[in-house]
Amino acid sequence: MAIGVYLTFRILDLADMTAEGSFPLGGAVATMCIIKGINPILATIAAFIGGLIAGLVTGILNTKLRIPSLLAGIITMTGLYSITSRVMQNAANVSLLGKKTVFTIAQNWGLSRNNAVIAMGLIIALLVIMLLVVFFKTEIGLAMRATGDNPQMSAANGIKTQGMKILGYMISNGCIALSGGLLAQNNGFADLNSGVGTLVIGLASIIIAEVLIRNLSIGGRLLTLVVGAIIYRLILALVFQMNVEPSDAKLASALVLVVCLTLPNFHLPRNLKGGKQNARSTKD
Amino acid sequence: MPEVLKIKNLHQTFEQGTVNENRVLRGIDLNLEAGDFVTIIGSNGAGKSTLLNSIAGTLPIQEGQIILKGTDITKLPVTKRAKNISRVFQDPKMGTAVRLTVEENLALAMKRGQHRRFRPGVKSQDRKFFKKQLAQLNLNLENRLETEIGLLSGGQRQAITLLMATLQRPDLILLDEHTAALDPQTSITVMQLTEKLISEQHLTAFMVTHNMEDAIRYGNRLIMLHQGRVEIDLAGEDKQNLTVPKLMELFQKHVGSGLEDDTILLA
Numbered sequence: 001m002a003i004g005v006y007l008t009f010r011i012l013d014l015a016d017m018t019a020e021g022s023f024p025l026g027g028a029v030a031t032m033c034i035i036k037g038i039n040p041i042l043a044t045i046a047a048f049i050g051g052l053i054a055g056l057v058t059g060i061l062n063t064k065l066r067i068p069s070l071l072a073g074i075i076t077m078t079g080l081y082s083i084t085s086r087v088m089q090n091a092a093n094v095s096l097l098g099k100k101t102v103f104t105i106a107q108n109w110g111l112s113r114n115n116a117v118i119a120m121g122l123i124i125a126l127l128v129i130m131l132l133v134v135f136f137k138t139e140i141g142l143a144m145r146a147t148g149d150n151p152q153m154s155a156a157n158g159i160k161t162q163g164m165k166i167l168g169y170m171i172s173n174g175c176i177a178l179s180g181g182l183l184a185q186n187n188g189f190a191d192l193n194s195g196v197g198t199l200v201i202g203l204a205s206i207i208i209a210e211v212l213i214r215n216l217s218i219g220g221r222l223l224t225l226v227v228g229a230i231i232y233r234l235i236l237a238l239v240f241q242m243n244v245e246p247s248d249a250k251l252a253s254a255l256v257l258v259v260c261l262t263l264p265n266f267h268l269p270r271n272l273k274g275g276k277q278n279a280r281s282t283k284d
Numbered sequence: 285m286p287e288v289l290k291i292k293n294l295h296q297t298f299e300q301g302t303v304n305e306n307r308v309l310r311g312i313d314l315n316l317e318a319g320d321f322v323t324i325i326g327s328n329g330a331g332k333s334t335l336l337n338s339i340a341g342t343l344p345i346q347e348g349q350i351i352l353k354g355t356d357i358t359k360l361p362v363t364k365r366a367k368n369i370s371r372v373f374q375d376p377k378m379g380t381a382v383r384l385t386v387e388e389n390l391a392l393a394m395k396r397g398q399h400r401r402f403r404p405g406v407k408s409q410d411r412k413f414f415k416k417q418l419a420q421l422n423l424n425l426e427n428r429l430e431t432e433i434g435l436l437s438g439g440q441r442q443a444i445t446l447l448m449a450t451l452q453r454p455d456l457i458l459l460d461e462h463t464a465a466l467d468p469q470t471s472i473t474v475m476q477l478t479e480k481l482i483s484e485q486h487l488t489a490f491m492v493t494h495n496m497e498d499a500i501r502y503g504n505r506l507i508m509l510h511q512g513r514v515e516i517d518l519a520g521e522d523k524q525n526l527t528v529p530k531l532m533e534l535f536q537k538h539v540g541s542g543l544e545d546d547t548i549l550l551a
């Protein structure tokens with residue numbers, strides 16, 4: 001999921017709210033497919049495709065209809081709520097109890113439940129990262145990165161920047177829905193409201209990863225994102241050890257994010273790398 | 285000589301119909317033949333960048349017509365014109381994608397205006413070609429193919445942008461004060477490179493500059509924009525025999541006594 005958020009946030013330089021809608025959508029699609037008896041791997045891929053479509057919608061709203069990216073994301077996210085609800089046949093929760101999931105497949109290899117989750121999670125994360133690294137080195141991948149970096153130069157080189165943005169939204173939300181689908185399988189249920197905070201968690205993972213190690217190639221960066229996500233979880237776990245009331249959980253995670261975002265600025269008052277500064281302007 | 289570019293009665297007005305109405309281009313007619321290297325001078329706000337933006341397609345054309353190699357491109361978007369027109373901007377940051385490496389930027393430019401596919405962006409034979417091209421810049425960039433371009437200096441980047449603009453031979457190259465942000469020494473290097481690339485490839489070029497000596501030294505034709513019109517247009521011997529004082533004198537004659545001092549031109 002962090003990878004998905006990273007794609008729009010860093011590569012396209014946008015904070016895409018669609019994430020909050022495509023995450024539960026992915027969970028719902030994967031869950032319903034599995035319940036219908038579809039192979040869990042195919043079900044997970046279906047979740048990915050659901051995300052692609054969500055991204056396509058936001059992309060079209062943003063580029064063709066010229067709605068600002070933040071608004072376009074919110075619009076899609078709002079609409080997706082109903083769609084996800086439909087997919088789940090109007091239930092707020094759908095259980096996967098006793099069904100085959102990608103994780104039970106790994107368990108069949110003789111792994112314990114926990115190891116199965118870690119193994120499958122890693123396999124899928126690595127697979128996605130590998131595909132993305134290859135993609136970003138293709139002609140189209142280069143064009144997409146250039147579009148996020150310098151749209152004017154990209155257009156001057158004949159890159160259809162609108163198309164690239166749409167494609168970026170699609171891949172990004174595909175990844176987010178994929179992770180939604182995986183989480184639902186891990187949790188054993190799909191939850192209509194699981195999207196809340198997706199973007200925040202994704203952003204936090206990115207920032208932590210970037211604070212940890214600067215200036216990495218794309219592949220390295222995607223890998224550190226996974227580490228960033230885990231660390232963010234650990235920080236949250238630590239915070240909760242300090243007897244935080246469950247109702248204050250969101251506030252606590254918001255504060256953790258603020259700390260993560262501001263810490264690097266104190267160490268390095270002037271960060272001259274373009275990415276950081278642009279990032280700030282998208283959030284303002 | 286075959287005609288490359290024909291601009292017919294081009295007008296551009298900003299904020300039309302408001303009190304701020306600003307008629308920047310008021311009927312530009314220009315014909316460029318193959319191999320013409322035209323320097324453009326004119327005071328701040330004369331409309332030089334507006335003219336180049338209109339040709340490149342970043343500004344929609346309100347009135348008039350632009351014909352490139354016999355094709356009417358008046359209504360084509362930037363991306364469609366990119367196949368035939370390349371640009372170098374004043375700001376070295378503008379011409380490259382800073383988070384991409386040197387070779388990735390060059391690879392992007394090599395595909396300017398072509399269809400992009402799902403195949404490797406930088407191939408090993410490309411690398412060899414890029415190295416050779418970079419070597420001729422004499423900036424020791426040939427071994428920095430994998431350096432992020434944002435880490436290079438403005439002059440290095442501008443030289444690379446120039447290279448990018450010519451990797452795929454364009455029908456027309458637009459240079460808008462492309463040495464203005466560079467120190468005097470680098471500026472000379474980049475100007476010499478400009479001339480080399482343009483003459484080697486027989487490019488047709490527009491070059492906007494505020495440096496009168498450059499405007500006179502380079503190119504085979506010089507035009508001056510003033511109040512949205514081409515006021516001076518010199519080619520051939522007339523251009524060769526120009527000196528800065530002569531040019532100032534010409535300017536005064538054309539513009540009349542409205543000119544307070546030289547600063548307008550040299551600004």
Ligand SMILES: Nc1ncnc2c1ncn2[C@@H]1O[C@H](COP(=O)(O)OP(=O)(O)OP(=O)(O)O)[C@@H](O)[C@H]1O
Pocket residue numbers: 298299306308326327328329330331332333334335
């Ligand atoms: N997109 C735009 N919208 C509104 N006004 C514009 C726009 N672009 C240029 N102008 C105006 O058009 C006029 C001419 O600008 P232009 O940039 O073409 O001048 P220039 O000759 O390139 O000047 P300089 O030497 O300073 O670069 C200016 O008054 C400017 O404010």
Ligand SMILES: [Mg+2]
Pocket residue numbers: 332333334460
């Ligand atoms: Mg200008």
